[in-house]
Amino acid sequence: MAIGSLRDIGSREHVVQFYQDDADLADKVADYVRDAVRDGGVAIVIAAPHHRLAFRERLTGSGVDMAAASASGAYLEFDAEDTLRRFMAGDTPDPASFDTVVGRVIRAAAEGGRQVRAYGEMVALLWDAGLVTAAIELEAMWNDLGRAEAFSLFCGYPLDSVTDPAQSHALAEVCGQHASVLDSPSPVQARTFSASLDSVTDARHFVTRTLREWEVADPSADAALSVTEFAANAVLHGRSAFTVTLLTTEDTVRITVRDSAPFPPGTSSLPVRPLHGLGAVAAMARRWGVEPLGASGKLVWCELAR
Amino acid sequence: MDILPDGAIRAVRLDGHVCWLVSAPGMYAQAAPELLAEGQRLGQMCVVFAPGREPADVAGGRLDPAQVLRAVTDARNRASAEGFSGVRILADMDWLLPARPTTGDIVRLELMLDRLLTAEPDVTVVCAYRSSSFDTGQIAAALVAHPVVSGPVERPQFRFVAGTAEWLLSGEVDARVRDVFEDVIRAALAHGPQVIDVSELDFIDVSGVRAVVTGGRSDGGIVLKGVSPALRRLWEVSGFARSAPMVRLTDDRTLERS
Numbered sequence: 001m002a003i004g005s006l007r008d009i010g011s012r013e014h015v016v017q018f019y020q021d022d023a024d025l026a027d028k029v030a031d032y033v034r035d036a037v038r039d040g041g042v043a044i045v046i047a048a049p050h051h052r053l054a055f056r057e058r059l060t061g062s063g064v065d066m067a068a069a070s071a072s073g074a075y076l077e078f079d080a081e082d083t084l085r086r087f088m089a090g091d092t093p094d095p096a097s098f099d100t101v102v103g104r105v106i107r108a109a110a111e112g113g114r115q116v117r118a119y120g121e122m123v124a125l126l127w128d129a130g131l132v133t134a135a136i137e138l139e140a141m142w143n144d145l146g147r148a149e150a151f152s153l154f155c156g157y158p159l160d161s162v163t164d165p166a167q168s169h170a171l172a173e174v175c176g177q178h179a180s181v182l183d184s185p186s187p188v189q190a191r192t193f194s195a196s197l198d199s200v201t202d203a204r205h206f207v208t209r210t211l212r213e214w215e216v217a218d219p220s221a222d223a224a225l226s227v228t229e230f231a232a233n234a235v236l237h238g239r240s241a242f243t244v245t246l247l248t249t250e251d252t253v254r255i256t257v258r259d260s261a262p263f264p265p266g267t268s269s270l271p272v273r274p275l276h277g278l279g280a281v282a283a284m285a286r287r288w289g290v291e292p293l294g295a296s297g298k299l300v301w302c303e304l305a306r
Numbered sequence: 307m308d309i310l311p312d313g314a315i316r317a318v319r320l321d322g323h324v325c326w327l328v329s330a331p332g333m334y335a336q337a338a339p340e341l342l343a344e345g346q347r348l349g350q351m352c353v354v355f356a357p358g359r360e361p362a363d364v365a366g367g368r369l370d371p372a373q374v375l376r377a378v379t380d381a382r383n384r385a386s387a388e389g390f391s392g393v394r395i396l397a398d399m400d401w402l403l404p405a406r407p408t409t410g411d412i413v414r415l416e417l418m419l420d421r422l423l424t425a426e427p428d429v430t431v432v433c434a435y436r437s438s439s440f441d442t443g444q445i446a447a448a449l450v451a452h453p454v455v456s457g458p459v460e461r462p463q464f465r466f467v468a469g470t471a472e473w474l475l476s477g478e479v480d481a482r483v484r485d486v487f488e489d490v491i492r493a494a495l496a497h498g499p500q501v502i503d504v505s506e507l508d509f510i511d512v513s514g515v516r517a518v519v520t521g522g523r524s525d526g527g528i529v530l531k532g533v534s535p536a537l538r539r540l541w542e543v544s545g546f547a548r549s550a551p552m553v554r555l556t557d558d559r560t561l562e563r564s
Binding site (some may be wrong): 197198200201204221222224225228229231232235236274275276278279280283284 | 463478480481482509511512516519529534535536539540543544545546549
């Protein structure tokens with residue numbers, strides 16, 4: 001999705017921004033929260049101490065009275081590591097604790113219809129610690145909270161932590177949790193579709209159009225078939241809305257479809273039969289897989305050779 | 307496929323098998339006489355399949371495609387004996403079809419009619435569907451099987467019509483149109499040639515291919531002509547090449563004789 005500036009993010013949008021360095025990030029976060037702080041909304045920042053300091057400096061420099069904003073509750077700050085620790089159970093974020101720790105703050109801020117703009121980098125911390133699955137689960141919890149409460153969310157990822165090609169798989173999944181992806185290290189596009197049969201066709205057109213825009217000709221037919229089969233499964237079997245993420249690297253096209261239908265209890269995969277959709281994708285793809293996201297649903301992905 | 311704008315039904319020279327989507331109340335009563343008058347001006351014999359106007363050999367409300375085909379052929383014979391330039395038939399589908407037809411009922415009749423009309427260049431049949439009488443699924447089924455459509459409709463996602471000695475499948479087949487596609491394949495392969503030209507098919511998913519493979523008659527093989535590299539790849543990797551030897555794929559549009 002094309003967004004001119006972070007200032008223009010929709011009131012319920014969930015955006016991931018890849019940033020070059022701390023100064024770049026501070027500019028973007030200040031731009032994103034400034035209007036909310038000034039105009040009666042609430043900014044919630046969950047970040048590392050040196051980032052919080054940089055954000056304050058930028059906002060003060062652009063004429064925001066930060067002492068007043070903090071005193072009135074228009075600017076709320078939390079430490080990313082401390083906050084994360086409060087809802088992690090071992091290597092996994094706990095949904096109930098997340099709701100108590102983060103959900104409560106968001107709900108209080110959104111009370112009375114105030115505009116809420118949240119910025120977070122806890123997911124990036126999990127990523128850096130190698131807990132990629134936990135990072136994806138946490139993004140999914142943010143999405144669940146976003147369905148219940150009206151707030152926008154801006155997730156910051158340092159570019160240098162995600163440029164390793166071996167992590168393109170995880171990168172696609174993180175991007176797939178967001179409505180918009182800005183400045184990704186690899187070409188990536190994500191779009192969410194409703195739980196209707198029309199979406200199966202729309203998702204395919206989204207993929208073929210995007211590949212054409214990227215001038216990726218080769219696995220276009222395989223990509224069209226793969227996304228169609230994944231999307232049909234999400235709608236027909238999962239009865240779920242779904243998000244398609246398309247990411248290319250030098251030698252692959254990667255398609256991820258996330259839906260909100262968890263596996264039935266006792267199962268952890270999808271049936272792969274010849275003469276059926278997943279069987280065809282499995283045969284065409286270089287790699288493919290299914291990953292449960294707990295109660296938030298599941299991810300189905302494939303990597304096609306370019 | 308030709309899609310004529312709403313209201314064009316009376317202005318345009320109609321040819322072949324036309325689906326007229328009657329989108330507003332009163333439109334049929336207003337446009338039908340003009341449509342027939344235009345046929346007369348062109349020297350065509352005009353026949354109406356509608357209440358009060360029905361020819362003796364057509365009974366409305368019955369699901370009997372054979373009687374409709376017979377009536378069309380009879381009209382053409384009568385017209386040529388009487389020196390008309392052709393035949394224009396207006397069919398009020400509200401009357402002709404039984405109450406609450408399934409999409410399968412609709413495509414069976416329309417595909418058989420379409421097949422007949424490929425051999426009858428001087429016969430035009432306008433099938434009038436009122437949008438107030440048919441639901442979107444029924445209308446979608448009707449649109450698929452007509453080469454010409456008049457009315458405020460979007461291009462159907464796929465189209466399945468009669469060619470001279472085969473069926474012509476074009477567009478995109480996926481889960482969104484799966485039910486209608488299965489009806490179409492069943493009706494077409496049961497009542498017509500087992501040859502489908504897929505050279506204008508832009509996309510088909512695995513269930514679509516499965517519908518083709520399982521929809522054929524047991525007494526003969528199916529031939530897919532003009533198969534794209536993408537379809538051939540799907541065919542091979544999904545296991546159809548092994549499990550459906552009765553289906554033959556050719557890249558050529560012209561069918562080799564064997």
